[in-house]
Amino acid sequence: xxxxDYCFRKSLWVxxxxxxxxxxxxxxxxxxxxxxxxxxxxxxxLVGSIxxxxxxxxxxxxxxxxxxxxLELYRQAPKPILVVAIGACGCTGGIFAEGNTFAGPVDKIIxxxxxxxxxxxxxxxxxxxxxxxxxxx
Amino acid sequence: MAVYLFYFLIFPGLLFMAVAGALxxxxxxxxTARVQFRKxxxxxxxxxxxxxxxxxxxxxxxxxxxRSVFLIAPLLGVFGAAMAGLFILxxxxxxxxxxxxxxxxxxxLLTLPSFSYIIGSLASGNPLxxxxxxxxxxxxxxxxLTFLLVVxxxxxxxxQQFDMNSIIETQQTGRPFIGSISGVLLFVAGxxxxxxxxxxxxxxxxxxxxELASGIYIEYSGPPYAMIKLxxxxxxxxxxxxLVAILxxxxxxxxxxxxxxxxxxxxxxxxxxxxxxxxxxxxxxxxGFFLIWMNLLVVVAIVLIAFxx
Ligand code: SF4
Numbered sequence: 158x159x160x161x162d163y164c165f166r167k168s169l170w171v172x173x174x175x176x177x178x179x180x181x182x183x184x185x186x187x188x189x190x191x192x193x194x195x196x197x198x199x200x201x202x203l204v205g206s207i208x209x210x211x212x213x214x215x216x217x218x219x220x221x222x223x224x225x226x227x228l229e230l231y232r233q234a235p236k237p238i239l240v241v242a243i244g245a246c247g248c249t250g251g252i253f254a255e256g257n258t259f260a261g262p263v264d265k266i267i268x269x270x271x272x273x274x275x276x277x278x279x280x281x282x283x284x285x286x287x288x289x290x291x292x293x294x
Numbered sequence: 295m296a297v298y299l300f301y302f303l304i305f306p307g308l309l310f311m312a313v314a315g316a317l318x319x320x321x322x323x324x325x326t327a328r329v330q331f332r333k334x335x336x337x338x339x340x341x342x343x344x345x346x347x348x349x350x351x352x353x354x355x356x357x358x359x360x361r362s363v364f365l366i367a368p369l370l371g372v373f374g375a376a377m378a379g380l381f382i383l384x385x386x387x388x389x390x391x392x393x394x395x396x397x398x399x400x401x402x403l404l405t406l407p408s409f410s411y412i413i414g415s416l417a418s419g420n421p422l423x424x425x426x427x428x429x430x431x432x433x434x435x436x437x438x439l440t441f442l443l444v445v446x447x448x449x450x451x452x453x454q455q456f457d458m459n460s461i462i463e464t465q466q467t468g469r470p471f472i473g474s475i476s477g478v479l480l481f482v483a484g485x486x487x488x489x490x491x492x493x494x495x496x497x498x499x500x501x502x503x504x505e506l507a508s509g510i511y512i513e514y515s516g517p518p519y520a521m522i523k524l525x526x527x528x529x530x531x532x533x534x535x536x537l538v539a540i541l542x543x544x545x546x547x548x549x550x551x552x553x554x555x556x557x558x559x560x561x562x563x564x565x566x567x568x569x570x571x572x573x574x575x576x577x578x579x580x581x582g583f584f585l586i587w588m589n590l591l592v593v594v595a596i597v598l599i600a601f602x603x
Binding site: 160161162163164165167168192195197198200204205206208209211233235236237 | 323327330331332333334335336338339341342343345346349350351352353354503506507508511512513514515516519
């Protein structure tokens with residue numbers, strides 16, 4: 158692992174995109190940032206602008222309206238960017254997979270680097286997923 | 295000539311200030327984490343952030359707006375911060391004496407980073423950045439008068455001396471200015487000015503993570519954002535150093551260096567605790583706070599100085 162790569166993996170800034178989720182995954186993601194779980198010890202920060210992001214967290218089912226927004230966000234993000242699909246909805250569509258407005262799970266729209274299944278995944282699972290992502294390669 | 299370049303680029307210039315500032319910003323984040331019962335980031339975190347932005351990330355230019363100004367503005371910020379830091383640290387570390395009136399020059403150079411952020415964000419053509427820039431402008435108008443009054447009061451207290459070196463010497467031969475009532479009042483006003491200059495929490499309305507999505511920096515990515523980070527790190531070191539120099543008798547040679555470091559850490563600790571225990575103010579409240587209360591405080595201090603207290 159080179160110096161550049163090392164710096165990148167030690168300082169992942171996260172941008173959170175909530176699709177048409179049932180809101181449980183959003184709450185679990187916010188849980189990761191609370192004192193109990195504290196993602197900052199891995200250098201992970203939640204940022205408000207996609208221009209600063211290194212990781213795009215996507216949760217919830219992606220419906221037809223979300224798809225354009227998600228694509229636009231992915232295009233606006235400075236590369237390299239990692240995409241993490243969170244929850245059963247993000248990974249496969251979950252209970253919404255048969256829905257009328259469903260526009261495919263995340264990996265049909267943009268390339269995904271990590272999947273964190275669960276409905277909703279526990280904060281521990283999310284942390285373990287992100288740490289594995291940071292240690293990849 | 296070469297020696298000045300060395301001063302500017304290595305010690306006590308760009309490199310030294312950046313490293314010191316980055317460590318201080320880690321200290322700030324760590325204290326914040328401890329206040330919130332978290333563990334906090336590792337020691338080298340600011341360096342990881344900086345090098346990641348500088349070496350790894352891609353720069354995205356805004357479609358609307360002026361690209362060259364957008365890219366030059368962060369460099370202007372770094373230049374202003376490094377220049378101001380140089381004029382502060384050379385007399386402070388007793389390397390060069392500086393010149394008559396350099397405290398005024400320092401005062402103007404210290405505003406340069408804020409102005410560069412405004413210029414850069416307005417050049418990006420993003421509406422949220424524009425809102426952030428207008429807030430930053432109002433904030434500058436509010437705190438700058440107070441800061442100037444603090445500097446003026448210090449000049450008055452040192453017996454009309456306009457350069458850093460003699461201000462520090464006056465304190466080292468006599469006693470530090472903070473050891474008097476007027477000095478304490480000036481210190482309070484100075485700390486709040488620094489808080490606003492660094493855009494830390496009660497006065498961070500121009501960044502406003504939650505409502506403006508980092509406001510003035512919203513369009514920056516990659517190396518230009520790394521430059522902004524660098525300017526911020528430098529400011530994080532030189533502003534407390536400036537306060538220590540003008541009110542808390544700077545640095546004596548020898549082992550007293552430890553005292554100097556402790557003083558800086560103490561000032562930063564104060565800033566961090568203020569930032570962690572206060573909610574963000576509205577811009578109107580911040581203006582009122584500086585224009586009425588802080589100015590009043592400094593005027594009282596000046597009156598006290600006139601009576602020799
Ligand atoms: S995965 Fe489950 S918890 Fe998460 S958004 Fe979908 S339905 Fe809700």
